[in-house]
Amino acid sequence: MNNTNLQDYSHKRFNILTGEWVLVSPHRAKRPWQGQNEAVNNEKRPTYDEKCYLCAGNTRINGEINPKYTDVFVFTNDFAALQNDSPSFNVNDGLFKAQSETGICKVICFSPDHSKSLADMSAAEIQKVVFAWQKEFKELVANPSINYVQIFENKGAVMGCSNPHPHGQIWSQSSLPNEVDKKNTQQLNYYNNNNSSLLGDYLAQELEKQERIIFENDGFVVLVPFWAIWPFEAMIVPKKKQANILEMNTEEALQYGEAIAILTKAYDKIFNTSFPYSSGIHQAPTDGNENKHWHWHMSFYPPLLRSASVKKFMVGYEMFGTPQRDITAEQAVKMIKDCL
Amino acid sequence: MNNTNLQDYSHKRFNILTGEWVLVSPHRAKRPWQGQNEAVNNEKRPTYDEKCYLCAGNTRINGEINPKYTDVFVFTNDFAALQNDSPSFNVNDGLFKAQSETGICKVICFSPDHSKSLADMSAAEIQKVVFAWQKEFKELVANPSINYVQIFENKGAVMGCSNPHPHGQIWSQSSLPNEVDKKNTQQLNYYNNNNSSLLGDYLAQELEKQERIIFENDGFVVLVPFWAIWPFEAMIVPKKKQANILEMNTEEALQYGEAIAILTKAYDKIFNTSFPYSSGIHQAPTDGNENKHWHWHMSFYPPLLRSASVKKFMVGYEMFGTPQRDITAEQAVKMIKDCL
Ligand SMILES: O=P(O)(O)O[C@H]1O[C@H](CO)[C@@H](O)[C@H](O)[C@H]1O
Numbered sequence: 001m002n003n004t005n006l007q008d009y010s011h012k013r014f015n016i017l018t019g020e021w022v023l024v025s026p027h028r029a030k031r032p033w034q035g036q037n038e039a040v041n042n043e044k045r046p047t048y049d050e051k052c053y054l055c056a057g058n059t060r061i062n063g064e065i066n067p068k069y070t071d072v073f074v075f076t077n078d079f080a081a082l083q084n085d086s087p088s089f090n091v092n093d094g095l096f097k098a099q100s101e102t103g104i105c106k107v108i109c110f111s112p113d114h115s116k117s118l119a120d121m122s123a124a125e126i127q128k129v130v131f132a133w134q135k136e137f138k139e140l141v142a143n144p145s146i147n148y149v150q151i152f153e154n155k156g157a158v159m160g161c162s163n164p165h166p167h168g169q170i171w172s173q174s175s176l177p178n179e180v181d182k183k184n185t186q187q188l189n190y191y192n193n194n195n196s197s198l199l200g201d202y203l204a205q206e207l208e209k210q211e212r213i214i215f216e217n218d219g220f221v222v223l224v225p226f227w228a229i230w231p232f233e234a235m236i237v238p239k240k241k242q243a244n245i246l247e248m249n250t251e252e253a254l255q256y257g258e259a260i261a262i263l264t265k266a267y268d269k270i271f272n273t274s275f276p277y278s279s280g281i282h283q284a285p286t287d288g289n290e291n292k293h294w295h296w297h298m299s300f301y302p303p304l305l306r307s308a309s310v311k312k313f314m315v316g317y318e319m320f321g322t323p324q325r326d327i328t329a330e331q332a333v334k335m336i337k338d339c340l
Numbered sequence: 341m342n343n344t345n346l347q348d349y350s351h352k353r354f355n356i357l358t359g360e361w362v363l364v365s366p367h368r369a370k371r372p373w374q375g376q377n378e379a380v381n382n383e384k385r386p387t388y389d390e391k392c393y394l395c396a397g398n399t400r401i402n403g404e405i406n407p408k409y410t411d412v413f414v415f416t417n418d419f420a421a422l423q424n425d426s427p428s429f430n431v432n433d434g435l436f437k438a439q440s441e442t443g444i445c446k447v448i449c450f451s452p453d454h455s456k457s458l459a460d461m462s463a464a465e466i467q468k469v470v471f472a473w474q475k476e477f478k479e480l481v482a483n484p485s486i487n488y489v490q491i492f493e494n495k496g497a498v499m500g501c502s503n504p505h506p507h508g509q510i511w512s513q514s515s516l517p518n519e520v521d522k523k524n525t526q527q528l529n530y531y532n533n534n535n536s537s538l539l540g541d542y543l544a545q546e547l548e549k550q551e552r553i554i555f556e557n558d559g560f561v562v563l564v565p566f567w568a569i570w571p572f573e574a575m576i577v578p579k580k581k582q583a584n585i586l587e588m589n590t591e592e593a594l595q596y597g598e599a600i601a602i603l604t605k606a607y608d609k610i611f612n613t614s615f616p617y618s619s620g621i622h623q624a625p626t627d628g629n630e631n632k633h634w635h636w637h638m639s640f641y642p643p644l645l646r647s648a649s650v651k652k653f654m655v656g657y658e659m660f661g662t663p664q665r666d667i668t669a670e671q672a673v674k675m676i677k678d679c680l
């Protein structure tokens with residue numbers, strides 16, 4: 001591979017997991033920025049906020065009182081995007097096509113400490129979050145109408161997060177979301193053709209090159225994928241092929257916690273700010289099939305580009321054409337590693 | 341179709357043009373908002389700003405001086421994401437796949453008047469913008485290495501627009517962007533199976549229902565598509581099947597100008613603010629084929645949801661799963677029509 005070209009000239013890279021492309025414009029990083037600056041709030045929050053509806057012991061909008069929880073606390077979303085008790089219907093009227101979609105949405109508080117984020121928590125503390133994800137996943141998929149579980153976190157006001165208390169969400173539903181469907185197809189085709197895991201083989205190639213690796217421990221690799229879209233996008237991948245997070249044992253849950261801790265701490269150092277992102281776990285559908293082709297992984301999509309206040313906008317060309325990035329994955333990995 | 345269900349219960353709708361879904365949660369509009377508020381700037385701008393690099397007669401960052409233009413002015417982007425003179429290369433190294441991508445990026449000023457937006461311009465003034473799009477399109481596709489031309493506008497700071505002077509962009513390139521590729525496939529399949537235009541047949545169905553139509557004149561229909569993602573998303577579609585904007589005659593260019601004028605003026609009234617959006621024209625590839633299956637159209641993706649300062653965030657679930665909306669397309673169309 002002629003790596004010089006990839007650092008100098010506009011090109012596109014292929015995302016093996018979605019089957020889609022990203023446009024890379026390495027020469028464009030020199031562009032001056034005269035656009036919108038994001039508000040930066042580096043104020044230290046209190047460990048408890050009486051107005052926060054996620055803090056222990058406080059009352060939520062629907063009148064329920066949060067328990068005095070000491071580590072992780074999960075509840076059903078008071079304003080869930082998916083309903084579980086709605087009628088089943090199907091619209092098939094010429095070119096109008098719609099289907100009812102049921103599901104269960106949960107909120108998971110990572111810590112009772114209002115002032116913290118995952119970046120301030122230890123591997124062992126994050127291990128408890130991982131245990132909670134596993135427990136919820138197990139419970140949700142026991143419901144036969146749940147065929148997919150999406151675990152994610154929106155961190156920071158710029159990522160639409162409406163409460164700074166450390167928390168994530170779990171939306172589970174009856175059908176496969178668009179992005180999961182794409183990754184399902186790509187992994188299945190590869191598995192059928194090669195009898196091995198697409199992501200496993202990719203990991204082997206990345207570990208050999210050592211060009212985009214941020215960190216690894218016995219169980220996990222943290223890297224910037226070759227096809228990263230967001231400026232400092234990163235992925236955490238288990239070394240063993242596992243279809244979903246239930247296959248992780250206790251020790252691996254700690255290694256996973258360490259990977260999350262290391263990555264999020266490095267993020268906070270890049271621009272000396274609590275780094276906003278959306279993160280999410282992609283894993284096998286829970287449709288009753290074995291889904292041997294699936295290799296679960298977690299991705300981080302952070303929007304900041306140049307500083308704590310200047311983000312990358314995925315707008316016009318990106319919405320109508322293809323996601324576009326300026327700094328290359330290789331430049332980004334260097335900046336993240338400098339912050340380890 | 342049981343429209344009551346679509347207004348009451350969570351469901352997904354199918355986008356016939358991309359083959360992907362949108363999750364609709366009508367019951368969720370009641371959710372209180374405690375998150376980020378966008379800055380609103382309702383200040384009237386001057387008609388000329390000496391610091392604006394798009395105003396007539398001013399000097400751009402690269403030292404070039406803008407002519408004293410009186411209607412539309414086009415120039416090559418000083419910080420283009422695509423280069424036209426870069427080497428051609430191909431990376432095919434196991435699971436690393438990349439290709440050089442060349443292209444030409446242009447900026448188009450819609451008016452010399454710094455204070456205006458398309459919403460403040462007449463149909464006849466916008467017709468001149470349409471003529472400029474046609475002229476640029478014609479010139480660009482004369483270049484054999486250009487196989488697709490993406491015309492778009494980012495309006496408003498919240499949409500990453502770095503200069504309020506009324507302007508849009510044209511990025512042209514050698515390969516098909518992701519979104520265009522999807523629409524190409526869907527339209528081609530439909531055309532092969534039905535020997536008619538997917539969008540033409542859809543238009544006929546919408547015109548019969550009259551549930552999502554905002555406006556129509558002799559040449560164009562403005563509507564909220566059944567599968568709209570953004571709260572007030574809308575689409576302008578020519579009544580005749582035309583593969584690209586070159587097929588529009590002078591009269592149709594004026595009708596198109598009227599459609600843009602009417603829609604953008606209505607947008608500004610919804611929340612009594614200069615309504616931000618990204619808009620774009622999707623049209624046939626310019627790869628030398630006839631592309632009879634293509635029916636060009638323009639879409640508007642505005643982010644505002646509840647007020648001038650509260651937008652919809654396409655984050656966690658939307659990035660990892662499926663785009664999600666709260667108000668339905670049918671509710672949105674009523675609000676837009678109230679502003680006509
Ligand atoms: O080209 P501009 O206006 O400088 O930049 C804007 O539009 C581009 C095309 O959608 C995006 O890539 C940028 O992120 C955005 O800030």
Ligand SMILES: O=P(O)(O)O[C@H]1O[C@H](CO)[C@@H](O)[C@H](O)[C@H]1O
Nearest residue numbers: 160162652653655656657658664
């Ligand atoms: O559920 P929340 O935190 O209220 O809302 C946030 O995350 C959701 C899931 O990604 C998005 O649909 C919302 O637009 C966003 O503001």
